[in-house]
Amino acid sequence: MRPSDLSTLPDGVPEALEAEGIEEFYPPQTAAVEAGVADGESVVASVPTASGKTLIAELAMLSSVARGGKALYIVPLRALASEKKTEFERWERFGIDVGVSTGNYQSDGEWLASRDIIVATSEKVDSLIRNGAPWVNDLTCVVADEVHLVDDGGRGPTLEVTLAKLRKINRDLQVVALSATVGNADEVADWLDAALVESDWRPIELKMGVHYGNAVNFDDGSQREVPVGNGQKQTAALVADALDEEVDGQRGSSLVFVSSRRNAESAARRLAGVTESRLDPDEQAALEELAADIRDDSDTDTSEDLADCVRDGAAFHHAGLSATQRSLVEDAFRDRLVKCICATPTLAAGVNTPARRVVVRDWKRYDGEFGGMQPLDTLEVHQMMGRAGRPGLDPYGEALLLATDRDTMDELFERYVWAEPEDVRSKLAAEPALRTHVLATVASGFATTRDGLLEFLDRTLYASQTGDDSRLAAVTDRVLEYLEANEFLERDDGSLTATGIGHTVSRLYLDPMSAAEIIDGLREGVESDDDDAAAAATANRRSRAAGDAEVPEDIADADFVTGNDLLDDGGGERTDDAGGDAEEAVESAAAADGDDGPTLSPLGLYHLVARTPDMYQLYLKSGDRATYEEQFYEREAEFLGHAPSEFEDVAFEDWLAALKTARLLEDWASELDEDTIAERYGVGPGDIRGKVDTAEWLLGATEQLANELDLDVVLDVREARKRVEDGVHEELLDLVGVRGVGRKRARRLFEAGIETRAELREADKSVVLGALRGREQTAENVLKAVGRQDPSMEGVETDASASAAATAGSESGDDDGSGQATFGDFS
DNA sequence: AGGTTACTTCTATAGACAGCATGTC
DNA sequence: CTATAGAAGTAACCT
Numbered sequence: 001m002r003p004s005d006l007s008t009l010p011d012g013v014p015e016a017l018e019a020e021g022i023e024e025f026y027p028p029q030t031a032a033v034e035a036g037v038a039d040g041e042s043v044v045a046s047v048p049t050a051s052g053k054t055l056i057a058e059l060a061m062l063s064s065v066a067r068g069g070k071a072l073y074i075v076p077l078r079a080l081a082s083e084k085k086t087e088f089e090r091w092e093r094f095g096i097d098v099g100v101s102t103g104n105y106q107s108d109g110e111w112l113a114s115r116d117i118i119v120a121t122s123e124k125v126d127s128l129i130r131n132g133a134p135w136v137n138d139l140t141c142v143v144a145d146e147v148h149l150v151d152d153g154g155r156g157p158t159l160e161v162t163l164a165k166l167r168k169i170n171r172d173l174q175v176v177a178l179s180a181t182v183g184n185a186d187e188v189a190d191w192l193d194a195a196l197v198e199s200d201w202r203p204i205e206l207k208m209g210v211h212y213g214n215a216v217n218f219d220d221g222s223q224r225e226v227p228v229g230n231g232q233k234q235t236a237a238l239v240a241d242a243l244d245e246e247v248d249g250q251r252g253s254s255l256v257f258v259s260s261r262r263n264a265e266s267a268a269r270r271l272a273g274v275t276e277s278r279l280d281p282d283e284q285a286a287l288e289e290l291a292a293d294i295r296d297d298s299d300t301d302t303s304e305d306l307a308d309c310v311r312d313g314a315a316f317h318h319a320g321l322s323a324t325q326r327s328l329v330e331d332a333f334r335d336r337l338v339k340c341i342c343a344t345p346t347l348a349a350g351v352n353t354p355a356r357r358v359v360v361r362d363w364k365r366y367d368g369e370f371g372g373m374q375p376l377d378t379l380e381v382h383q384m385m386g387r388a389g390r391p392g393l394d395p396y397g398e399a400l401l402l403a404t405d406r407d408t409m410d411e412l413f414e415r416y417v418w419a420e421p422e423d424v425r426s427k428l429a430a431e432p433a434l435r436t437h438v439l440a441t442v443a444s445g446f447a448t449t450r451d452g453l454l455e456f457l458d459r460t461l462y463a464s465q466t467g468d469d470s471r472l473a474a475v476t477d478r479v480l481e482y483l484e485a486n487e488f489l490e491r492d493d494g495s496l497t498a499t500g501i502g503h504t505v506s507r508l509y510l511d512p513m514s515a516a517e518i519i520d521g522l523r524e525g526v527e528s529d530d531d532d533a534a535a536a537a538t539a540n541r542r543s544r545a546a547g548d549a550e551v552p553e554d555i556a557d558a559d560f561v562t563g564n565d566l567l568d569d570g571g572g573e574r575t576d577d578a579g580g581d582a583e584e585a586v587e588s589a590a591a592a593d594g595d596d597g598p599t600l601s602p603l604g605l606y607h608l609v610a611r612t613p614d615m616y617q618l619y620l621k622s623g624d625r626a627t628y629e630e631q632f633y634e635r636e637a638e639f640l641g642h643a644p645s646e647f648e649d650v651a652f653e654d655w656l657a658a659l660k661t662a663r664l665l666e667d668w669a670s671e672l673d674e675d676t677i678a679e680r681y682g683v684g685p686g687d688i689r690g691k692v693d694t695a696e697w698l699l700g701a702t703e704q705l706a707n708e709l710d711l712d713v714v715l716d717v718r719e720a721r722k723r724v725e726d727g728v729h730e731e732l733l734d735l736v737g738v739r740g741v742g743r744k745r746a747r748r749l750f751e752a753g754i755e756t757r758a759e760l761r762e763a764d765k766s767v768v769l770g771a772l773r774g775r776e777q778t779a780e781n782v783l784k785a786v787g788r789q790d791p792s793m794e795g796v797e798t799d800a801s802a803s804a805a806a807t808a809g810s811e812s813g814d815d816d817g818s819g820q821a822t823f824g825d826f827s
Numbered sequence: 828a829g830g831t832t833a834c835t836t837c838t839a840t841a842g843a844c845a846g847c848a849t850g851t852c
Numbered sequence: 853c854t855a856t857a858g859a860a861g862t863a864a865c866c867t
Binding site for chain 3: 258259260262263266267362364365366370371372373374
Binding site: 508 | 843
C-alpha cells in the first residue's frame with residue numbers, strides 16, 4: 001500500500017509523502033490503514049521504536065483535519081513537543097496549522113483554537129480541560145504518544161484520566177495510541193475501544209547480544225570477536241570496535257546507558273580516550289567549537305567536564321545538564337560529530353538519538369524504596385535497545401549487554417533478549433494520583449456525586465483491567481474524606497461540590513496535598529506574626545461558607561514596587577555570601593511586629609514550597625545533615641508551619657532536605673554564581689534551573705492561594721517569587737524587568753549607579769556602556785528596550801570608572817548578548 | 828625519598844509535568 | 853537489609 005492509495009488525506013499530501021521517499025508503507029502502517037486510521041477509526045499501534053509510528057499518527061490527524069476536524073497530539077515530554085511540532089510543520093504548506101502548548105511554551109487559547117494540529121504534554125491537556133479551553137470540544141482526533149507510560153506511577157494516571165475525559169467530552173473522538181511493544185497491548189486497545197495493530201517489524205534490523213569474554217554473542221547465534229585487552233574495559237572495547245568498523249563508509253557511533261549520573265560522567269571521561277584517537281582534523285576543529293559553546297552556556301564544573309569530553313568526541317548526558325547543553329550534545333551526536341554518549345535513562349525516553357550500537361552497561365539501578373539494586377524492567381531495556389540503528393546510515397543496529405560470567409550472560413539473555421516486555425498496569429488507584437484527579441474531576445464538572453465519580457473512573461484503564469472495582473471505590477472514599485477535611489470539597493448527601501479554594505487548587509494544577517501544606521504554612525505564618533490576621537484566618541477556616549475574612553483587600557492589588565521597603569537592604573551594600581542575607585532575613589522576620597503586616601522571609605516561603613509533594617527534593621549527602629541541622633536552629637524563626645522535632649526521624653530528615661532546597665533557592669535569589677551554587681549543593685546547571693522553575697510555579701500558586709484566602713502575605717510571596725524568578729536581590733527587581741537585562745547586567749548597572757529603569761532612561765550613555773563592558777550593540781538594545789528616545793551608541797566612549805566597577809564584581813562568560821544566566825531555552 | 832601498584836574502605840545512587848503574564852512561535 | 857563503580861585512602865613494593 002502507498003500514500004496515493006489514500007483518498008482521505010488533504011490534497012497534495014500523498015504526493016508530498018511519496019516525494020519524501022515514502023513509496024510504500026511499512027507493514028505496521030499498512031495494517032493501521034487497513035484498521036481505518038485514515039478513516040477516523042481508533043487504533044492502538046504497539047510497535048517498536050522507529051518503525052514509523054509517527055506516520056500512523058499523521059495519517060490519522062491529517063485525514064481528520066481534511067474532514068474539517070481538529071487534532072491533538074499528546075507527548076510525555078516538553079522536548080518531544082517541540083520535536084513533533086517541527087516535524088508536523090512541514091504540512092503547513094498544505095494549509096495545516098500547527099501549535100504547541102506546554103508549561104513553558106505558552107500560546108494563548110484563541111491562537112490555539114485556530115490551529116488544526118496541537119501538540120501538548122498530557123499535563124497541559126489536563127490543565128486545559130480543567131480551565132475549560134473551549135477548543136477541546138472541537139477535537140476530532142487525539143493521538144497519545146508513548147501510551148505505555150500509563151504504567152508510570154507518577155504521571156501515568158494523568159494520561160489515563162485525560163484520555164478518559166477527552167473521550168467523555170466527545171463520544172466520537174478518534175483515539176490513536178502509540179505504544180512501545182508491551183505485553184498486553186490488547187488490554188489497552190480494549191480500554192480505548194480501538195483496533196489493535198501489533199508488530200515486531202523494524203525498518204532496520206536489530207541484533208541483540210551479550211558481550212562476554214572476548215566476543216559478542218548475538219541472538220541469532222552469530223558471534224563477533226571483540227577482544228578485551230590490556231586492562232581495557234568491555235565498554236571501551238565495544239565503542240572502539242564500533243568506530244573502527246566502517247559500513248558504507250560510515251563509522252559506528254555508540255550510546256552507552258549507565259545507572260547514575262556519576263557513572264555517566266566517569267564513563268564518558270574514559271571513553272573520550274577511545275574516541276579522541278579516532279578523530280580527523282576537521283572533526284577536532286568542529287568539536288573544539290562545540291566544547292566552547294558548552295562552556296559558554298554555563299561555567300560549572302559539570303560544564304567543564306562535559307566540554308573536555310566533547311572536545312575528544314565523547315559526551316555524557318543526564319538531567320543535570322542544562323537544556324541547551326542537552327540539545328547541543330544530542331544534535332552533535334545526530335550529526336555524527338560526537339561519537340559516543342554515556343547517558344542515564346533520560347535519553348531512552350527522550351528525543352530521537354539513534355546510534356549504530358547501544359550498550360546497556362548497567363542493568364540494575366539503585367532503588368531507595370527497595371533499599372538496593374533492582375534490575376531494570378524488560379520494557380525499559382527494550383526502549384534503550386530500540387535506539388540502535390540509524391535510519392539511512394546503518395544497515396542494522398546492535399544492542400548489547402555486558403556479562404563477566406556465564407551465569408550473568410544466561411540471565412541477561414533470559415531477562416532481556418528473549419523476554420517479552422511486561423504488561424502495562426494502571427497506577428490510578430494510588431492515593432496521590434486519585435487525590436489530584438478526583439478533585440479535578442469534580443471541580444471541572446465531570447462528576448457531581450460519588451456514584452458519578454466512580455462511573456467516570458470506570459472509563460479508565462484501571463477499571464478495564466480490574467474486574468473488581470472495590471479497591472478503587474475504597475481509595476476514592478479515603479481521598480474524598482481527605483479533600484473534604486481540607487475543605488477542597490463539600491459533600492451533601494451523595495452530591496459533591498468543589499469549594500472556591502478547591503476550584504483554585506484544581507485550576508492551579510496543584511497536588512491538593514501541596515495546597516494544604518501551603519495554606520497551613522501561610523496561616524501559621526500569619527498567626528505567629530499578626531494576631532488580627534490570625535483571628536481572621538481562624539474564622540476563615542471555621543466557616544468558609546459564610547466566609548469573608550476581614551483583611552484589607554487593597555494590599556493584594558498593590559503593585560509590588562510599592563512594597564520595596566519590606567526588606568530594607570540599605571542600598572547598594574551587598575555580599576555574595578548568603579550568610580549576610582540570612583541575618584537580615586531573620587531580623588526582618590523578627591522585626592515584623594510593625595504596621596506593615598506580617599513579613600514572611602523568602603527562605604520561609606522557599607522552604608514551604610520545597611516541602612510540598614510537587615517539588616523534588618535534593619538528597620542529603622553525608623555531612624549535609626550536620627550542616628542543615630545547624631541552619632535549622634539558626635533559622636527556626638523563619639519556617640512556616642510546625643517543624644518536626646529532631647526525634648521524628650523521617651519527618652525531620654525531610655524538613656532538612658527541604659531546607660537544603662530552600663537554601664539553594666535563597667542563594668540563587670541572592671545573586672550567587674551558578675558555579676558556586678552547583679558546587680555547594682552538588683548539582684548541575686539543569687538541576688538549578690529545574691528547582692527555580694518549580695519554585696516559581698509553586699510560589700505563583702501560593703500567591704494566588706494567599707490572595708483567595710485574604711491572607712495578608714501576598715506581597716511577601718510575590719517578592720520571594722520575583723526574586724527567585726530573576727535570581728536577584730530585591731533592589732534589582734526593577735532593572736531586571738528590562739528585556740536583555742538579566743541578573744548579571746542588572747547588578748553591573750546598579751553598581752554603576754543606575755538603580756532603576758527610570759534612571760536607565762536618563763543615564764549617561766558612557767556609564768551604561770561601561771557597565772555593559774563596552775558592548776555597544778548590547779547597550780543599544782538595552783536602551784531601546786527600556787524605552788529611551790535616543791538609544792544610539794554611536795560615538796559614545798566607555799566610562800572607565802563604571803567599567804571598572806562593573807568588572808570588579810563579576811566574572812567572565814556573559815558576552816553572549818542575552819544578559820541572562822543562559823540555561824538555555826526550549827526551542 | 829619518591830613513585831607505582833594493589834588492595835581496602837567509603838560513599839552515593841534516574842527522571843522533570845504544571846499557573847500566569849509576556850514575549851521567544 | 854539484596855549492588856556497584858568510582859574515589860579516596862592505605863599498605864606493599866619498586867627504583
